[in-house]
Amino acid sequence: MVKPPARFKLYAWIIAVAALVISISNARAETKPSRVFKVLELNFNSEIVPFDDRDEKMRDLRFAAIVEYIKRESIDVVLIAEGWNYKGYPSLAIPLAEALDYDYHYRLVEGFPGLLYDSNVILSKKDYWMGGRHKIKLPHTAWALGDEIHTIIPLGKRSVAVGARLILPNGEPLYVYATHLLGDTDKDRTDQVAALNHAVKKISARDGVDWRYANVLVGGDLNSGPDSPEMRYFGQNGYLDTWAAAHPDHFNDVISATSCNSPYSWHYNPINLGAGMLPTQDTIGTNGRIDYVFARGNRIRVLASTVMFTHPYNGFWMSDHYGVLTTLALDDAQVAAPPNPLTDSDDVVPALTKVLEVTDSHFAPCEKEIDCDLELPAQGLIAMRGIAVVNKSGDKIHVKISGPARALPSPSSSLDAGHASSFVFTQPGNYDLVVHDVVGDSLHATLRVR
Template sequence: MRVVTWNLWWRFGPWEERQKAILAVLRELRPDVVGLQEVWAADEGGNLAEWLAGELGLHWAWAASEAPERWQRRIADGTVGIGNAVLSRWPVVERAALRLPVPGELDDGRLALYARLDAPGHRVPFFTTHLTSAPQASAVRHRQVAALAEFVAAHRRGTGFPPVVTGDFNAPPDSDEVRLLGAGRLSDAWVHAGPGAPSVTWDRANPYVPDNGEPSLRIDYVHVGPPGPGGLGRVRAVRRAGDGPVDGVWPSDHAAVVADLDMGRGAVSAAPGRPGS
């Protein structure tokens, strides 16, 4: 099972050109499931996740931010929403959203989205999230991860496939908040990357990343629970993607993370289905 997580940088920058570049990267990757953050939905123009799903022949699930106003002020357009989305080769048979805890002065509607996927032989509990980005808000992200861990625990049961938790954590691997997720028996897939593989997903080589003197960081993750029977869900490979321009346009200010997980003996990918909602 090929898993991708990617923050799509909402409606910032040359978003119409970036939209095409995002599609080109995903089409080349041929993922089975994608966790997306900073997905736009406009009164005119539809929903980016729905459009991507239609172009790729995937099902999709979407959860909108309940507090998009801070985002909208940044582009001076109150008609564009923001949220998280899941694209899946298999039907989404269950879904739920969690609004992450945050003090009022930092509240811009960050959330976690859960989707249970009807994959061949096993239903997959899949999650994608987007933690607060304030630089000095590690304690806030710590509380958000604690809430996320409870959310995962509430929805992981009833399948032999381990939970898969993806997203933009806005924190490096050695931070308290990311280590807290590991304490919940969720392992960072990046430990399976090849030696010396480029790892940063917030990269100052990307022209959309502000040159503020801060170092490049890995802040986007695929985490997976302990493997199920026969190694079900074991990480086979992981790498970065979407980390360069497509026809001269960088797709996002983040690179994507791609992880290949073991689906068990005899499992095969299903044919792409019609888009869901």
């Protein structure tokens, strides 16, 4: 057989490489992200130490819920505060990234020495080619020992911003930051915001980006109200408070915009995680909006912004904070605004946890049994379904649930007057709910979980 000349081999090799480059380019084009860009910010409160196996299971349910939610809503970027320590990982970023197949970046910090370990986290779809990972140490916080990736030994409250550079569909960079401001005063936090802004300017300039056109996202638990000097600093430097932009008439409405002080925190019990009723003006107070997504860029438009996780999902609260979900358009394309998940579409909102209120009248002779036959349809965030039992009677009651599978976190609970307990079902079927009062009277309900 006659061997081809060497130059033909070279030509064939060049053609093969060119074909491979075209193939890779086409593959990237096929997975090109949409010009609609979703950002979720949440203080996940994962530093809560499990007191026992039941509490650990509730943490697992919260983790499963956030994974399922991010997948379901196809979130492009996730910004998390208090994401430290889950399943032996130093940061929640690692198992979340594995479950979602996302890129990630994080650093360990600490809120209060020896008590609240923290981790600032960025997660993004791999389509956006995360690079340029870095951190910015903010002023008025302590120094620390350790690499802040595997270990940290801080000498006091420590606040940093973690940052990364993503590549948008039009080829422009997007600088993304997650932080948790821990300054003691407004001036401290204003100094921290100024330091963050100054650092982002330097980093974008190093990349050859004109600051006037730089695309920047900053999100996190900023521990500041919307009228504070530190939040006004963002606006004075070209950043858009995305929730306020979407709700110009309600930017400081504590009912629709609050992000901290969810019922998880003011009814918190390590065993009955999730017990509590919906927030009201009286229970929240007036300084609830402290979680934000800020955007900066001459072609970034806010399509929608919603406070998320304001209701218990299937028997438990996602965190002691609510989240902020912001949807952006990244260029001048005319993209219709998506529905508001809390108001516009029943198909988007997970079914709320069923609530059964037990009153003294239920134990009257003519009402020995409650024929409620509660329907718990399998729509919503995750496959588990739940019920919250609220003791509206004048004395202690004991609640017990039995059925095809053990209710979590425990199949029984004793409730003082005014208290509540949540139960999560992991399998469908008919469950028996029995409530006893202090004198031995009982009432029964059939829970049909499907």
